[in-house]
Amino acid sequence: MTTSVPQLDIVAGRARERFDTLLNTIADNFSVSRRSPILHTPAEHHLHFEDVTFPSEDGTPLEGWLVPAAHADTIVIVNHPRYFSRSGLPAHVEPWRSDFGATGNDIEVNLVRDIAILHDAGYHVLAYDLRNFGHSGAANGGLTSAGIFESRDVIGSLIYVRSRSDLQQVKIALFSRCLGANATLFAMQRAPQMFGNVRCLVACQPLSPRMALERAFERHGLPIDLMDELDRRIKLRTSFGLNDMSPINAARSVRVPTLVYQVHADVMTRPSDVQAIFDAIPDHDALPKELFWIHGTTRRWDGYLHFQNEPNRILAWLERYTR
Template structure:
């Protein structure tokens, strides 16, 4: 009987832990729930199930109480798993906006020539951007990072514009001034890039024979996906990209929410797929990069990146077919910091890469 009293006490504690865990996740303080979730999922319910199996309670009331607890525990498990999965999907497809982005006014040479442009993504979603004509008609598309806007790429635009290139910076769907309801981590953003290329090819002041693409973070992954989808892209620069959608969701749980990837990340992906009509298996830059060859790819990643592991870019580079281009692990850089942490070498390498492959 003492065991049953202990199990009953554990059951009550488990219910409190379950409610506390969900409340803490919703409040955004998920770093403290690991022990709560572990205790709740791994201790009381399995212990009680084992007790019932090995030594069923003689009293009908105890049996009913035990079965009621197991049913409640299973239900709460589903509530917490689906709740965390829903919250994870919400954060993934509707991220907070990036802070402290550069401003166009900080780049007078760009501001003097910038043109506000509007065009359609491949699926018809209306996108907003800036086109800055350069000394040459050769144009590089600049793809911003997750949660950011085209302003994220102003330092890169300035760098390439000074080198003579025309540049197009635009907001991915649901970011900045572009239409759209959700970020899709590269799935529909690939079509945004293809729509941007179709728009550029319609301009008389742009060389339609081939484009460069430079992207960071989500933009870096999307640059690879788009490069694999069209021969119009002649050279790809990708910084801090993820190897797959599943990989970035797994890492996000561990880095931002401080929860184990399993079982929460797969549920998040499953829910996000159904909310925005995507398929995670079709967002795999590591697999798609091989289709870019023989066009070159320059892969770079901050060696100190804890948001997306440098191993992701190493895997992408390893999967590329010859000629692979370059792989650069930037020693002093964390996530998408190459332009600030290694400014001179960063600029020299990127400009030299585009000069070599965009004729």
């Protein structure tokens, strides 16, 4: 990362002012995330559930739902994408429609339906809000770190499950999405001992921030040469550079069977990024992994809706490694 701004210096007049404003806007929006409300609960599916709160690894209070299933011997711990809460994202209404409409993601995503499917398949479910999202506590000055700070929440959820007398003997599977998937990979890198009895991982649409920002540059007409300057501004806000926040190196620490899936033509990233994350996951007979692509859409949100629309492949993966 450079410490000067030569590429911005050579841009003159109004173009420079526009680029400077856009860089600051992108850096600000990248560093802090708007919270979304919890508009749905498992009660809509006639499910018994418990409102729970538990500490992250660093003590940040996390809010969630525990949805028990009769005679279940496995719990699926579910987290969520950036900007979402455990209940989803109301991107069909303002201000989220304006936030995501340019990428076609102006539809509601109701993630509670996923909880109902997992419950009906015979799993306990713990769904929780990451720090700075939903009803969970504010932490780290409200900064979003692409999974670095949020990895503490993944570890907190594992500690919580193991601390409950009614869950100490259950098997654990993880269903992690986007920011939540990145956080899981960073947690596996930093504290591998916490994943000793985790049976498998489903990772929905993990993402490298640099790639997402490159696509944002394309939409805004920003020269790619200004990426180093954006990197500098983000580091001044968060203390992390874009390469620090890439989950690719962390993926090398995965030690559980892992299923990754992604919208192939997602306008917010490129297939090469998810492929690189997947390729970094160790691959041998004792550690199976799979990657599948969702075709026929450019909308990232369709990836988050995939499980509730076509659950069989993911349910089969969970069953294979937990039953």
